[in-house]
Amino acid sequence: MIKKSLFLAAIISQLTISCSSDDHSETTEQPLNEEMYLCSFDLRNQIPDVHAQNNKTAKSGSTIESWTGWKTGQTIRIKFLDGDVTDHDIVKRIAVEWTKYANLKFEFVPATENADIRIAIIQGAGAWSYMGKYTNTPQQQKLPTMRLGQVSKSFNEEAARRTILHEFGHALGLYHEMKNPTSTIAWNRAKAYKYFDQYSQEEVDRQIIEKTDINRTNYSKYDPLSIMHYYIPSSITLDGIGVTAQNDLSEIDKRFIEKQYPRDLKLSLYPGERLDRNNKLSSPNDNYSLFVEVNKLKLYNYKDCKQEGEFLANIKFNNFTSTKEYLEIIGNKLLLYKGSVPRTLFEHPNPLFKIDYITLSDSGKINLISQGILQSSIEMPK
Ligand SMILES: [Zn+2]
16 A cells, blocks of 8 residues: 655645545556666755744745745746757756746746756766755856756657656755655665665665655655656565656646645636636635646546546547647537537526636536526536
8 A cells, every 4th residue: 555645845834735545556667767867966955954943833835935945936047057959958848847837937048147047968977956946146157056967868758858857846846756754665775775876875865765854845645656756666675566767747746836836826717718728727725626638627636636527528520639628618508628629518408598607616516607696516527
């Protein structure tokens, strides 16, 4: 039995997301290019304990910003210290995926300008990143805050995604998922030290095995699918359960980073508006959100950290992933579009009836309001 969770570095006295659902997880082993995947020197930017003490009574929403240094909604300036345009383009294309979910913007600037994140492609060894914002004084401008390696060399999309998304996760404040306070990895320490023998035992303990103090982290349920998790072969655990390598942001990665760098809540959808890939509808208690992803309208439960329902779009005539989905109210109907092809989710029998707006209830149902009255409530299919 594996408990799932994910956590983000922050100094908080209250845990805003804390899930405890149980899950069974089977893993299979797969080969991995370790050099591309392991971070050699993560977590250099640990904050001193005195800082944590000073923030004991602060609320989570603001302390996470003060810890990581990034303010929700801000533009983070990023530059490359070396590497060529091919490397740069790969990094830009993949890294920006975090900003689909986090309310942050990435601006890539020339190497001559000041930047918050400074990426070394060639100099140094391994892949690593500081956590959160690091000093960006003029003297620091030639020193990297992240190293990625030459991603264009014998290019492999999966390996590049694994490294780039992982290191940018650290830059946004995420710890290694293995260190989640609720992780249940049954380490065989002797074998783990041997497996990670390019590092000292102290480094393996600190960066991979030891769980993070719950008073200094904000976390949700342990998530073996997180991009922040290392590949763990079953041969270095006592119970024979390993963790496969990940190349993408997991569902929990996406929803968790959304919570840490939130956009303003959208509580209603009106005729003439669309719920598309750029926004989402939230319940007033913020426990649920409704949003579109490829071919689907999805309902996510933040409290239990899981998807709770979905409607499939009508993809019979149009199943290209690039064709956009959106939810729209038209007269007496609530329609889920895939390109120009709608699927009717609700239709009032009277064609003259007008839906004024929809909301998402605190229990995750889609409420249809007309003339100030709740006319119907739709429960999403599981
Ligand atoms: Zn790492």
